[in-house]
Amino acid sequence: MTNEQDQVRPAPAAEGWSEPKPTAVLVLADGTVLEGFGIGAAGRLAGEVCFNTAITGYEEILTDPSYAGQIITFTFPHIGNVGTNEEDIETVSMASASGVRGVVLRTAVTDPSNYRATRHFDDWLKARGIPGITGIDTRALTALIREGGMPNAVIAHAPDGVFDLEALKAEARGWPGLVGMDLVPGVTSTQRFGWDETTWGWETGYGHQDAPRHHVVAVDYGVKRNILRLLARAGCKVTVVPATASADEILALKPDGVFLSNGPGDPAATGEYAVPVIREVIGQGVPTFGICLGHQMIGLAVGGRTVKMHQGHHGANHPVKDLTTGKVEITSMNHGFAVDRESLPENAVETHVSLFDGSNAGIALADKPVFSVQYHPEASPGPQDSHYLFDRFIEMIEKHKAG
Secondary structure (H helix, E strand, C coil): CECCCCCCCCCCCCCCCCCCCCCEEEEECCCCEEEEEEEECCEEEEEEEEEECCCCCHHHHHCCHHHCCEEEEECCCCCCCCCECCCCCCECCCCCCCCCCEEECCCCCCCCCCCCCCECHHHHHHHHCCEEEECCCHHHHHHHHHHHCCCEEEEEECCCCCCCHHHHHHHHHHCCCCCCCCCHHHCCCCCCEEECEEEEECCCEEEECCCCCEEEEEEECCCEHHHHHHHHHCCEEEEEEECCCCHHHHHHCCCCEEEECCCCCCHHHHHHHHHHHHHHHHHCCCCEEEECHHHHHHHHHCCCCEEEEEEEEEEEEEEEEECCCCCEEEEEEEEEEEECHHHCCCCEEEEEEECCCCCEEEEEECCCCEEEECCEHHHCCCCCCCCHHHHHHHHHHHHHHCC
8 A cells, every 4th residue: 555645666577577557546535545556347347335244155245235325345355266158247237337336456356266157356347347456454444444434436447557636536536425316216127017037946047936926016226136036925016116216106005914124225315205105105005125235215214313333344254133032143234324223213213233233224113004114124144144134024914914
């Protein structure tokens, strides 16, 4: 790492020895410059730098719309070694970008060594327009984030190794950050559609729901494919609607339940148009289940508030305690904002809590068929510790239908 006050330059190369020229940089808003070697798309993008502690699932992470506006640092050094494929993408539209701004890696990417691989990780990053940098001391960068919080930055990849560092520093300083930023419009679907694909099976691939028992309307703030698959597997006909759908449009579909999806950005900004819709849906007594941003939307809809976290929760190893059963589950998390439990009304009961930092990880309404969690039960880190939440949703729907 270098900074504006202390520019450290490498010693002159020994005679006959050629030092590789950096082809990528990560420039933080405080002027810190990290040099490395570029992979993926050439160009530069600004975003918030976070770190993710997962050791698997990098393709799912990089196509998760909840990461829009962020540059992801993987703490695990060997990323890309199993290549990529077409089955593990999480964005609903296979061709659409997830919104992730860049990727930071410790080691160079090797050739893929997995029978499911169809493309080299580097080629996949290029095709999806994601710039990357390797050769970074990700431990030091992670320590910096833990101490100072998630910094704004610019990631730049130039194959010729030519960078205007002063311009990049100014761009990093000038990026406004995620607070107050509504990123949902860039990742939500633009029209209503149905979903019937179910979960993946060994040697059989994905199945299809052909005998649904319930109708669930899923509000897409940046929904992941595997959430929709688990809803379909649970016996639901799923209709996905854009984040801007009105309460009248949602209720006109006569849903047995409403699902509020994950998504990126500042929940308070998205809540400007989403919260009134959710309040009306909840007021009609429709069973409602929220995940991640959907959880935060429910928190806001009942009168709570959300706060920006210091370093966020990003990884596939986060322990959460279900206060209703006393059980602990290993969860996948991806959020930089959290619901402030102290702001919640009395009818919003805390159901889950993070065992890492004690932050809120779930709520349920005592007087309405509504609940939500801050983590991703569909991501299977446990691997199926949290799938019971979909069963809870179905039980809630069935109880409501039975009167």
